[in-house]
Amino acid sequence: MKGRKGRNERKQRRQQEFETIAKINEAATRPNDYVNVKTFEELPIANKTLEGLKRANFLELTDIQRKAIPLALAGRDVLGAAKTGSGKTLAFLVPLLERLYRAKWTPMDGLGAIVISPTRELAMQIFQVLRKIGTQHDFSAGLIIGGKDLVTEQERVSKMNILVCTPGRLLQHMDQTAGFDCDNLEMLILDEADRILDMGFQKTVNAIVENLPRKRQTLLFSATQTKSVRDLARLSLKNPEYVAVHETSDTATPQNLQQHYLICELPKKLDILYSFIKTHLNTKAIVFFSSCKQVQFVFETFCKLHPGTPLLHLHGKQKQTKRVEIFNRFMSMKSAFLFATDIAARGLDFPAVDWVIQLDCPEDADTYIHRVGRTARYEAKGQALLFLLPSEEEALMQELERKKVAVNHIKVRPNKQHSVQNQMQSFCFHEPELKYLGQKAFISYVRSVYLQRNKEIFKVQDLPMEEFAASLGLPGAPKVKFIDKSLAKNASRQPATKIVAELEGTEEAEEEEVSSDTEEPTKVHIGANGRVQADEEESSSEDERDSEEEEKDGHKENEQQESESEESDGTEKPAKAKQKSITKVDRMFNRRNQDILSEHYGKLIDHAGDAAEDDEFMTIQRVNHELESDSEEEDISKPTSKRQLQMTKKERIKNMKSGERLVFDDEGNPHQLYEMQTEQDFLKAGAPAAQQAKYIGETTEAMKDADLMDKQVAREKRKEKRLARKLREREAAEGHEPITVTLGSPDDEGGPMADEESSEEEEAPQEAPRRKKQRILEVEQPETLEDQEALALQLLRA
Structure with missing residues (x-):
C-alpha cells in the first residue's frame, strides 16, 4: 500500500509540474506584459529558478534584464547591449535554464545549450554564476577551456546538458571527440559577441556554426554590440x-565612473606609474598594457623596487593554473595592483576595484569602454586614468566624443614624481635576463603601435626610440627591422601623380619610373569622372603582408645592404638592369648564411668562385645548399625557422629526431627492425590454437634434447676428472715425476700435450745444471673416451 501511495504522489507532482510549465509557456508568449516588472518573482519563470536566484541574493531586475529576459523567454533571438556591470550574465543564464526546464530536458537528451566566451577567465566567471543559480535544477553543466586536460574533458563532455566554453576548445572537441553531438541544441549564447565575431575568431566561429542546427535560439550580449548584417547572417x-537600454543615455560608461587622462612623453610613463603606486598604496587597481612582454618586464622590475603594495600580473602567455591562481588572489585581495593585457578587459567582475589605469593607448573607443568597465560595477564608484602621448591626444579624443565618453584632462604634480630610470639601468646591467626581457618589451610595444589600424592615433615614426629605450634601462635602442622596411617601402612607393604625368607623355615621368626599390607596380583604375586613381588601399595592404613575411624570415637581406655591396664592388648597374624588379624568389637565392660565424666565414670564402678560370689546389668553395634542396638528406647546420636561428649548431643537433634502425636482407633491401605480420598471413599457417599447440610441442622436444646433451656432457666431465685423479695416484705410487696431461674433448682443437713450461724455463742459458729431458709423445686427437684411456696408459708406459 505504501508503494502504491508513493507512486500516486509522484504522479500527482508530475501532473502539477506539467500544468505549471503549460501556464508559464502561455504567459511567456506575451513579453510586453513584463516591461515594467522590478523583481524576478514577477517574471513567468519556474520555482526552481526563483529558489536558485534567492539563494544567490539576486532579487531585483536591472534595466537590461527587465527588457531582455521576457523577449528571450518568448523564444526570440536577442541582441543585448548595455553598459559594463549592468547584469548581462543573468540576462542570458535565466532564459537558458527556463528553456531547458520547459522542454523537460534530461541527461539522456544530450547537449541543450552552449555559452561561448572570448576568454578563459570570463568563461570561469559565467560558470560560477550558473552553478549558483542552477542548484535546484537537475541539469549537468561543464566548463571546457584551454589549458586543461583534454582526455578528461572528452570522457565527460558527451554527458553534459550545458557547456560554458571558449571558441577554440569547443571546436577542438567538435573535431576530436567521438561522442560529442550538437544535433539537439536548443540555445546558443555569445557573451562579448562583438569580440567573438571579429577577425580574430572569424574562422573558428564559422566552423562552429556549421556544426550547429539552424533551428535554435541565439542570444548575443556585449557592452558594445555589433549591428553588422554580415555578422548576424x-x-x-x-x-x-x-x-x-543605455543607447539614449548621455554617456556610454557608468555614471559613477570618474574619467581622467594626462599627457606625458613616452620615456616618462614608468616614472609616473611608479609615483602613482607609491601615493596609492591602499588602492586596488588594474593597469593595462598593450603586450605580454611589457607586463612581464614592468612586473619584474617593479617587484625589485619594492613599492610597498602587492603586485600581480596576468597575461595570455601564462599557464592556465597560474592564471586561475592570480585571478582568485586578486579577487580576494583588498589592495593590490594587477598588471594585465586586454585579456582582463572584458566581462570580468573584480570586486571593489578603485582605479583602472591604461598605461598604453587603447586601439579604439570600444576597447576603452571595456577597460574602464572593470571598475564602477553596477552602483559602485570608480576612477579611470588614461596615459596619452602628445601625438595620440587629438584623434583619440574625437573618437571618444563620438562614443559619448567624456574624459577630463589632468596634470601631474612635478614634486610628486619619482624617477626610476637609474634603478632600471642597474637592474639591466647586473641581470642579463632582465635586459633581454626589456629588449623584448621595447620591440613588442613598437610592434603594437606599428600594427594598429588607426594611423591617425598611432604614429610609430614619432616615437622617441632612444629615450624610450633609456627609460627601460637599456644601453641603446634595439634594432626594429619592420620599421626600416616599412619606411623603405613608403619611400619607394610612387604617388598617383607620377602615373598621370606618364599618361600625359612627359619625359619626367619616364625618369621617375626607373626605380630598383619597387617590387610591384602601383595599380590604377579610371574613375567615373575620368580621372586616374591609384589603388592605394590594396597596395598598402599588400605591403603590410610583405613586411610581415620578411620579418619572419631572418635570412633575407634588405635593399640597403644590396646597394652597399654594389658600391663596395665599385660597379654600377645599367639602366636596363634597374628596371627589372627583384622578386622574392631572387632574394631567396641571393641570401647568404646568417649563422653565428657568418661574418668570419664570409671572409674565408670566395663568393665569385664560379667565375674563376683555374681551380687551384686546396681552394675553399662555398656549398650552395639551396641547389641541393632535392636531396632527401636534411642539412643540420642550416636553420629552418626563426627559433632555430637563435640556437647553436649543437642545440640543433641535440633537438634532431633520432634515426630509425634498419636491417638488410640478402639482396640488400632495407627493412624495419621489427615488422608486424598481417592477420591474413598469420592465419595461413592455421588456427591460433593449433599454432600455439604446435609451438609448445616443438619447444618442449627441443628442451628435452638440450637436457639430454647437457647430462651427457656432465657425465663425460666427471669421468675425465676421475681418470686424471687415478693417473696422479699411480704416478705417485711408482715414483715417477708427475706429467701433466691435458685431455681435450671432441670439440676442442689439438691433442694432449705435456706441460712444456717448466722444460722451457730450464733450457734458459742462465741455468747451469743439466736436467733430464722428458719424452713427449705426439699423438693424434682422441675422439672417444676409450681412446683417451688408451692414450693415458701409453703415456704411463713411456
Missing part, C-alpha cells in the same frame, strides 16, 4: 530583437 538569426 553568419549566425542565422531570425528577426532578432535589438535591446540597448
Whole structure:
C-alpha cells in the first residue's frame, strides 16, 4: 500500500509540474506584459529558478534584464547591449535554464545549450554564476577551456546538458571527440559577441556554426554590440530583437565612473606609474598594457623596487593554473595592483576595484569602454586614468566624443614624481635576463603601435626610440627591422601623380619610373569622372603582408645592404638592369648564411668562385645548399625557422629526431627492425590454437634434447676428472715425476700435450745444471673416451 501511495504522489507532482510549465509557456508568449516588472518573482519563470536566484541574493531586475529576459523567454533571438556591470550574465543564464526546464530536458537528451566566451577567465566567471543559480535544477553543466586536460574533458563532455566554453576548445572537441553531438541544441549564447565575431575568431566561429542546427535560439550580449548584417547572417538569426537600454543615455560608461587622462612623453610613463603606486598604496587597481612582454618586464622590475603594495600580473602567455591562481588572489585581495593585457578587459567582475589605469593607448573607443568597465560595477564608484602621448591626444579624443565618453584632462604634480630610470639601468646591467626581457618589451610595444589600424592615433615614426629605450634601462635602442622596411617601402612607393604625368607623355615621368626599390607596380583604375586613381588601399595592404613575411624570415637581406655591396664592388648597374624588379624568389637565392660565424666565414670564402678560370689546389668553395634542396638528406647546420636561428649548431643537433634502425636482407633491401605480420598471413599457417599447440610441442622436444646433451656432457666431465685423479695416484705410487696431461674433448682443437713450461724455463742459458729431458709423445686427437684411456696408459708406459 505504501508503494502504491508513493507512486500516486509522484504522479500527482508530475501532473502539477506539467500544468505549471503549460501556464508559464502561455504567459511567456506575451513579453510586453513584463516591461515594467522590478523583481524576478514577477517574471513567468519556474520555482526552481526563483529558489536558485534567492539563494544567490539576486532579487531585483536591472534595466537590461527587465527588457531582455521576457523577449528571450518568448523564444526570440536577442541582441543585448548595455553598459559594463549592468547584469548581462543573468540576462542570458535565466532564459537558458527556463528553456531547458520547459522542454523537460534530461541527461539522456544530450547537449541543450552552449555559452561561448572570448576568454578563459570570463568563461570561469559565467560558470560560477550558473552553478549558483542552477542548484535546484537537475541539469549537468561543464566548463571546457584551454589549458586543461583534454582526455578528461572528452570522457565527460558527451554527458553534459550545458557547456560554458571558449571558441577554440569547443571546436577542438567538435573535431576530436567521438561522442560529442550538437544535433539537439536548443540555445546558443555569445557573451562579448562583438569580440567573438571579429577577425580574430572569424574562422573558428564559422566552423562552429556549421556544426550547429539552424533551428535554435541565439542570444548575443556585449557592452558594445555589433549591428553588422554580415555578422548576424553568419549566425542565422531570425528577426532578432535589438535591446540597448543605455543607447539614449548621455554617456556610454557608468555614471559613477570618474574619467581622467594626462599627457606625458613616452620615456616618462614608468616614472609616473611608479609615483602613482607609491601615493596609492591602499588602492586596488588594474593597469593595462598593450603586450605580454611589457607586463612581464614592468612586473619584474617593479617587484625589485619594492613599492610597498602587492603586485600581480596576468597575461595570455601564462599557464592556465597560474592564471586561475592570480585571478582568485586578486579577487580576494583588498589592495593590490594587477598588471594585465586586454585579456582582463572584458566581462570580468573584480570586486571593489578603485582605479583602472591604461598605461598604453587603447586601439579604439570600444576597447576603452571595456577597460574602464572593470571598475564602477553596477552602483559602485570608480576612477579611470588614461596615459596619452602628445601625438595620440587629438584623434583619440574625437573618437571618444563620438562614443559619448567624456574624459577630463589632468596634470601631474612635478614634486610628486619619482624617477626610476637609474634603478632600471642597474637592474639591466647586473641581470642579463632582465635586459633581454626589456629588449623584448621595447620591440613588442613598437610592434603594437606599428600594427594598429588607426594611423591617425598611432604614429610609430614619432616615437622617441632612444629615450624610450633609456627609460627601460637599456644601453641603446634595439634594432626594429619592420620599421626600416616599412619606411623603405613608403619611400619607394610612387604617388598617383607620377602615373598621370606618364599618361600625359612627359619625359619626367619616364625618369621617375626607373626605380630598383619597387617590387610591384602601383595599380590604377579610371574613375567615373575620368580621372586616374591609384589603388592605394590594396597596395598598402599588400605591403603590410610583405613586411610581415620578411620579418619572419631572418635570412633575407634588405635593399640597403644590396646597394652597399654594389658600391663596395665599385660597379654600377645599367639602366636596363634597374628596371627589372627583384622578386622574392631572387632574394631567396641571393641570401647568404646568417649563422653565428657568418661574418668570419664570409671572409674565408670566395663568393665569385664560379667565375674563376683555374681551380687551384686546396681552394675553399662555398656549398650552395639551396641547389641541393632535392636531396632527401636534411642539412643540420642550416636553420629552418626563426627559433632555430637563435640556437647553436649543437642545440640543433641535440633537438634532431633520432634515426630509425634498419636491417638488410640478402639482396640488400632495407627493412624495419621489427615488422608486424598481417592477420591474413598469420592465419595461413592455421588456427591460433593449433599454432600455439604446435609451438609448445616443438619447444618442449627441443628442451628435452638440450637436457639430454647437457647430462651427457656432465657425465663425460666427471669421468675425465676421475681418470686424471687415478693417473696422479699411480704416478705417485711408482715414483715417477708427475706429467701433466691435458685431455681435450671432441670439440676442442689439438691433442694432449705435456706441460712444456717448466722444460722451457730450464733450457734458459742462465741455468747451469743439466736436467733430464722428458719424452713427449705426439699423438693424434682422441675422439672417444676409450681412446683417451688408451692414450693415458701409453703415456704411463713411456
